[in-house]
Amino acid sequence: MRPSRIKYYSILLITVACVTALASCKKIFDVEPENAVDKTQMYRNVFDADAAVIGIYGKLMQLAKPYILLNELRGDLMDVTLNADENLQQLNTHSVKAGNPYADPRPFYDVIVNCNDVLANFDIMIRENKLKEIEYNQRYSDVAAIRSWVYLQLGIHFGEIPYITSPLEQASDLHDISKFPMVKLEALIDSLVSFTERLPFTEDYPTGTTLLTTVDGYSTSRFFINKNILLGDLYLWDGQYDKAADRYKRVMEINGPSGLGETFYNQYRISSFANSSISYSRAQDFSSLVYTPGWRYLFERGQDNEFNYEWIWVLPFDKNFEPQNPLIDLFSPSGGSYLVKPSQAAIENWNSQTQVFTYASGTNTAAAVLRDNFPFDSRSVFTYRTINGQPVIMKYLYNYLGSDNLPVNLFNKTGKWFLTRAATLHLHYAEAANRAGKMKVAYALVNRGIKETYDTLPGAARTRDVTKWQQTFLPYPYDFDAREGDAPAYRNNWYRNQGIRGRAALRSVKVDSARYFDMSANGFIKPYSDSLGFQQFIEDMIIDENALELAYEGNRWPDLVRVALRKNDPGYLANKIAAKFEKAGNLGLAAVIRGRLSDKDNWFLPFKWQ
Incomplete structure (x- = not known):
């Protein structure tokens, strides 16, 4: 990269840091976003557009702490220590009171207000020919995707929120919620799906884009939201499972459906060759x-x-x-x-x-x-x-x-x-595939991989003909080919996939073959005697695996809420959270929380400005 560009981006990051630091000294929304930076010095060219995009991510990073706490402490995998204050204890016990800083929506709307302002200015730039169409499409879609992601978080935690997509004439208008209609989670997801699926650009920034660079040792290649995964998540929440699987599969096969080389076989495939498995250097030790x-x-x-x-x-x-x-x-x-x-x-x-x-x-x-x-x-x-x-x-x-x-x-x-990460992607794909009726595919990806699940004789010599096995024989996006042989030598694109539990060196989850299907060498051929029950069994298996693999990465509360809503079973969520307190020995509090969360209205935080 040219030295001038390195200098430009270093100054850019320092500027973002300074703006963020200054903003933290004031109450959020005291400064109108359109007045925070002199417009004559912004939005002149693609580098100014890049600065606006990076600025959005600088704002987004302020959500790291509430994101982790809201999504994990409200779930069943995280608990408070003796050092936690009353506010954290309220969050943990689902008894949040007005004024709790961890239930403040303003930091989320701080990001949204800035997104709205940037998007409006990108529209002006394209009209005035300050951006090429592809530059506009890429940057507009990135910022718009961040806004949709933040709105999804707000909807999950507050249940009913104001949905604002236009720049505000005055930032102080946000103090008067009556000016904005409140939108419930279900309607919000519909709106987010409708908006996000119309974005003009949903792939990663291509090589050569000015935003792909290295600054102070950090590559920006993993800095930006993946819009296909965002769409997959929105479709998953919306019950459009084939569309969700499609979007996830695009990322799982980000290097194309065919190819060669380590990156092709390893990237996002939960590969046994990717140096990310649980292993031991000595047997039985x-x-x-x-x-x-x-x-x-x-x-x-x-x-x-x-x-x-x-x-x-x-x-x-x-x-x-x-x-x-x-x-x-x-x-x-x-x-x-x-x-x-x-x-x-x-x-x-x-x-x-x-x-x-x-x-x-x-x-x-x-x-x-x-x-x-x-x-x-x-x-x-x-x-x-x-x-x-x-x-x-x-x-x-x-x-x-x-x-x-x-x-x-x-x-x-x-x-x-x-x-x-790839594990998040595979587990969410499995959830979508299962609800789309592809339960065996979901089982394979969560357990010990495509090859082992679909092979009639796993572990047998590769000199045999495996044409009829080691692949799903399903149309896209459920097509996986894991065939591996040596006579002649061939390696198909998913042959290294070892599954989430396989990578963790765990046994496959045992299936009740008498009730659901035959797990014998012939594999998955018995007609389902209880297909709905089997589908729910697989879904529970996936959510349990999420807990083991993705703990504390910000997925737990959304996973539990999404499945409980899909099942239309408040008790599913209530029992999961109550179990946290039962295992900790607090049976009385567990009973209180089970009763509280048996009412869906109590799943959501009170939406109030602090």
Whole structure:
């Protein structure tokens, strides 16, 4: 990249940081967004448009802390520590009162107001020929997608919100909610689907785009929202399952339906070759658990090939720029306030799993295969760590705490806000496929992969003809070909897929073959005696796997709400949350919360300006 462009983007990030820092000294909305920057100095060319896009992401990063707390602490996997104040305890027990800062919608609307202003100015730029059509389409779609994503978050947590898509003449107008119609979650999702699916550009920024660069060691390649996944999520909420699967599959096969090379076979496919699996260096010895590389290292490593194989959307916090990383204070007992921790329910869930993995040593690997069993899920060891007798959520702390559990550098709080990765994509795709009637596809991707699930003789020699197996024989977007053979040698595009549980070295979830279907060598051929029950069984399996794989990444509360609404069963959500308190030994509070959440109206926070 040219030195002038590096200088431009470095100045740009510093400017965004300064604007963010100054804004934090005032109440949100005290300054009208259109007056925050002199218009004569903005919106002149594509570089100014880029500055506006980066500015939106600078604002978005202020939502990292509320995003994690609202989506995880309100769920069943996270609990408060003794250090938590009354406001966090209210959030945890679904008893939020007026004035609770964690239930303040204003930071979300701060992003939305800025998005509306930027979108309106992009419209002016294209009319005045200050942007080429492709430049406009890409940047407009990016900012619009962020706005839809923020609105979806608001709808999930508040249930009924004002939906504003035009710039405000005065920012203070937001103080008078009566000026804006309140939209319920179902209608909001319909509006978001209708708007977002009409965006003129839904792919990633192509190579050569000015926004794809490296600044201060950070590549921006994973900085921007993935619009296909956003659309997939919106369709998933809207019950349009084939459309959701289509959008997810586009990203799962981002390198095309055919090709060669490590990136083609590994990226977003949960590949056994991607150095992201749970593994051991010695058979039957848990103390030989491999820390690096492997699943844990997904949350520590820099932007190398393996990082890019898994991560889709990540926003970096840097010690030199605002906003400061809030997640270290949230999670860390050293250099932080240690406010939240894993719930006992989450810990017991990991401990209830059984690992089964293949170990090979020496040169004759075929003769040294052993099947080992450990009665827990090793992802727990990497998701949380016991420090001074207390469980500590670690996913956001691997670049801060060393092996001695102390800060590597007390003042360097560099870190990442993890938003979307391949596992998220596969689990949401599986949810859509299952509801579209493709239950076996969903089962395969969540368990031990396409090849093992569809093969009549998994583990048999590759010299046999597997033409009739190891693939789904379904039309797009449910077509997966995992065939692998050596006579002649061939490798089809999904042959490395090992499934979510396969990557974690876990047994496949056992299916009740007497009730649902035959899990014998002939595989999935018995007519369903209870197809609706089987579909619900698979859905529950997926949501349970989400808890094991994606804990504390901001998915839990939305997952539970979405499934409870789909089932039309408030008890589903109420029982999940109540179990958190039952496992913690607080039976009285569990009963209160079960009763409270049995009313759907109590799922949502009160929408009030603070």
